[in-house]
Amino acid sequence: DETTSRRSGSKCTPKGTYPVQGFQRRLNSDSRATYVTWFMQRRGIALHYFPSVPDYAASHGCVRLESEHVARLIQDNARVDETQVVVSGTWTKPSKQWS
Template sequence: MRLQLALVALTAASAALVATPAQAAAHPVLKPGAKGKHVTYLQKALKARHYDPGAINGRYGQDLRFAVLAFQKVNGLKPTGTVGGGTWSALAHPRNPARIISGGAANRVEVSKKHQLVVVYRNDKVQLITLTSTGSGKRYCYKGSCSIARTPSGDFKVYRKINGVRHAPLGTLYKPLYFYKGYALHGSPSVPLYPASHGCARLPMRHTADLVFKIVPIGTRVYVR
């Protein structure tokens, strides 16, 4: 029931709030720290397009910034976090995220290492689009053993979830969803716009990581490309 309610909340956006070109010209430039009705409008518009702006509270905080960055990436805009005319206009005719596979399970998670994005699908429809930061490709060493920080590509599925914090040898994982060996989708306080992890797919904390944990059950297919 909780999963169904979460999915209903995510898909109840048929009357999406989006900016027309005229409205885009009327909207102010918004940056982190901004407050007011225009921020509320932006939060509602992004949520209607399956991004996660966090609480709809009229405050431009970290959750909204991550949502804006993801939206800008998907729509071919420079990901700055600043909402100007280009972003407002894109809200009128937003792009769908590029699929990284042909076919695949109807209920799935797609992890794009190229675009550093995660897209959650339910019944083959987008439920959530968010940023990720995958393996950095750099060499690292732990207890005398050295490896390259890579996120494996392939077709996997979620086989374990931990509803809390796991202190792993290479770092702290918030609400991890394991999809292959020790690799997981998990919340992290650091999700830059480039690959930076030891191999896991980082997710923004806390709101987005909480949401992914809620709407992605064990057994969900995970495609990494």
């Protein structure tokens, strides 16, 4: 649910609508993550390319994009404080996934 997804320490990508806050060529914590588009920078949450996108939760809220081309298109066309990132949906994996 939205309240749970926004809780500090949650690994879920927080549901809601957020303005793009900035861009970075690659993450400092992992140089394989490129074309970073920040939308919750204080929590370290962004859209970004990553060379492997597993079918299980593997980040602390970031949205990993399988296509470097798509991540670059987003970064090249988004505008800080103008473009909105909308996060919605339902997580369908078992809760033990997050332990």
